[in-house]
Amino acid sequence: MGWYARHILPRLIEGGCSQPPLMRLREQYVPRARGRVLEVGVGTGLNLRYYDGDVELTALDPAAELTAKARERAASRGMNVELLGVSGEMIPADDARFDALVCTWTLCTIPDPARALAEMHRVVRPGGALYFIEHGLSPEAGVARWQHRIEPLWKRIAGGCHLSREADKLIAAAGFEISERMAEQLPGPKIATWVTHGVALRA
Numbered sequence: 470m471g472w473y474a475r476h477i478l479p480r481l482i483e484g485g486c487s488q489p490p491l492m493r494l495r496e497q498y499v500p501r502a503r504g505r506v507l508e509v510g511v512g513t514g515l516n517l518r519y520y521d522g523d524v525e526l527t528a529l530d531p532a533a534e535l536t537a538k539a540r541e542r543a544a545s546r547g548m549n550v551e552l553l554g555v556s557g558e559m560i561p562a563d564d565a566r567f568d569a570l571v572c573t574w575t576l577c578t579i580p581d582p583a584r585a586l587a588e589m590h591r592v593v594r595p596g597g598a599l600y601f602i603e604h605g606l607s608p609e610a611g612v613a614r615w616q617h618r619i620e621p622l623w624k625r626i627a628g629g630c631h632l633s634r635e636a637d638k639l640i641a642a643a644g645f646e647i648s649e650r651m652a653e654q655l656p657g658p659k660i661a662t663w664v665t666h667g668v669a670l671r672a
Contacts, residue, residue, distance in 0.1 A: 478628050483488040485514050486574055490655045491602075494666055495519055495573060501668075504568030508590060510575025514539030517548060527567070529553040529560065532628075538568045550630040555619060557585035565594040573602040577630045586643035593671050599645055602666040603636035608652075612659045619660060637665050645669035 484632040492515070499519035508516060511528035512535045520526060528550055530536050536552055543550040555561060557572075558581050570593050578586045590600060607613050623632055641647055650667035 474628070475534050479513065479532075479538070481606075482535065482628065483515075483538070486512065487515055488657070491574070492603050492644075494664070496536060498573075498602060498666065498668075499571055502569040502571050502598070505566065506569045506571060507560070507562070507567045507589075507592060508571040509560075509585065510578070511536065511539050511552065512575075514542035516571060516573060517542050517546060517550070520548070522557055527551040527553065527557050527562070529557065531556045537622060551648075556580075557588060560588045560592050562592045564591055565597075566592050568594060568597050570597070570599040571574060571601075572599060574604060575626050576603050576636045577605065577632075577634055578630065582634065582636075582639050583643065586639055590644050590671055595671055598648075599640065599669040599671075600667075601636060601669065602664065603634075604632075604664050605660060606633045606635050606660055607654075607663040609659070610650070612663070617662050632660055635665075637667070640669050646672050 481625040491496050491575055493655045495516050499516045500521055503521060503524060505525045508526065511530045528539065536554060553561065557579055570589050576582045593599065605616055607616060620632045624630060637647060637650055637656060647667060650665065652665045654660040655664050
């Protein structure tokens with residue numbers, strides 16, 4: 470891992486992902502996750518402030534340079550969080566272990582999102598919910614063209630982040646039933662701010 474990935478990228482991710490419109494979406498969904506909860510892609514822990522105090526939270530992310538900040542945040546809030554340094558593509562948990570899943574601005578970066586979603590489907594109980602917020606492919610043809618053009622460079626400077634994935638389609642293809650869905654353009658560069666968010670259930 471290079472100097473950029475250790476020192477610059479975490480600051481860029483923290484700054485970009487903590488903008489007020491994004492935090493308002495986190496506040497809208499994260500408190501709804503109750504019981505045994507798994508957060509996939511915890512990053513620097515920006516969601517931690519929004520969890521209900523009674524949740525039994527497990528959170529995972531393979532990027533140690535990000536989870537170090539998540540550990541600090543959990544400790545400062547007195548939260549008992551099991552933090553695992555692994556990817557969502559291989560979740561170390563029994564089938565149907567969790568009541569709910571949280572995945573925010575994560576599917577864009579996971580190398581194999583289909584495999585990760587299959588794992589999420591496996592570890593959540595029947596009827597359990599996946600609360601998701603993801604950016605992806607714009608419905609505007611001109612913006613979408615630029616997303617495809619820029620994506621190879623973007624992935625290099627943004628830690629593997631893809632601009633052109635369609636999270637809701639990936640989630641549905643994994644066997645989840647989407648019960649709530651909204652898509653909107655958030656403030657900021659259009660190539661990175663078309664957001665889909667909602668709730669998907671394991672049937």
